[in-house]
Amino acid sequence: MPEPIVVAHRGANIDLPEQSLAAYRRAIDVGADALECDVRLTKDGHLVCHHDRTIDRTSDGTGAISDRTLAELLELDFTGKHARSGDPHRIVPFTTLLELIDDAPRKIRLLVETKHPTRYGSRVEHAVHTALAEHPGIDAVVMSFARAAVTRYRGLDAGVPLVWLFEYPLGAPPIGTDILGPRVDVLRAKPRLIERAHAAGHQVFVWTVNESEQAKAVADMGADAIITDDPEMVLTALGR
Template identity: 45%
Template sequence: MSGDNRAPFVVAHRGASALLPEHTLAAYELALEAGADGLECDVRLTRDGYLVCLHDRTVDRMSNGTGLVSEMTLDELRDLNFGTADRPASVLTLGELITLVLDWRSRPTKLFIETKHPVRYGALVENKVLAELHRFGIATPASADHSRAVVMSFAATAMWRIRRSAPLLPTVLLGESSRYLGGSAATSVGATAVGPSVRTLRDHPDLVDKAAAAGRATYCWTVNEPADVRLCAELGVSWIATDHPGRTKGLLAAA
């Protein structure tokens, strides 16, 4: 991940999640068809050790079931509907999403994987993510710029674990301005990029230049408003995560 003078790359936040249920295969396929340069997902571990693409600790908000993800098996999750009544969808595993990304032949697409913390399984989450990336042959890229996967977290310890085990894998330390405006947190864990919210970026537009001066890219979330898309482009943000990948690509192309 590196910044340049071109328009920001567009990352589909949980897929084309403004149009279809988040973290579903259909939402990610729609994002790819809309021209997204990257796909973003959150991952959690099931009780039997599988990584699934879900943001919340529970399944209550996005499915027709209830309960903690960490207390359910993959088969139990697959019995639930994460789509709609007229368009049901199964829970998506990280392996299935990686397969979609690698099989997409129109253009190379990056997968941005956010590990959720704190969780009952602790460091096992990062270990499982790395194992899955190794299984698909993308855990040790030739360089950060050519990596097909990026790992992100709000937890500095999670980023440290990834950098220690896979030094060429790009990482994004997510968080608000107090965490990294001075750069110390990102420096201590060796993160290759910082990930402010768009609200933080509005308040601290100099953050992008400060990150670049330290050799880091900037990943901004969640950028949905046209004015914020233009702001990110003007400031030189490297990657912008949005619920509207197709619309955002159009805005950038017209700028």
């Protein structure tokens, strides 16, 4: 059975600010196979790597990403809950992350999650598609919890692998889905989910796996990717 790829969820954010350049660089340094990011559109139409709708939890500012320009966001400190030392951590424009991957010393895969609901609707998927087209050497996968977003992206790109993320399996996968993305807890209730998904022609990317025994169990079940906040721990657990 092939080993699962190890994906750094929001970078190696176990001890660094999530989706910071430092967290992404650490993930590359420790040997992660892929980086994962969430993307949102700013008020002036730039994609940035950020999970929440607002910046309240992650920065020294307040309000919604969509109410701020990129220049305004770049003025803020996104160190978040971590102790402040040295230079502040800035929000990462999606184009900057793409450049980091292009310049990496080895091949790094990219998993991009489009966040919904958002006032910008389908503009998010169109912006991701445009940005990825400018970096054709990057092996990208696009993901979303929003069923419509998965199907919409398939209309933009017939070839990119698409992941439908879910916490609870509700109905058949949306049109265009190649990969199922269950939360790790789902596997406790449905231990044959990966086996059945493979039989139906789907890969399975499991999130968010942050314990070594859990990582081994998920690998033994046949997961195709393990998404984790601590890629170094998962790599060690898998003997890599």
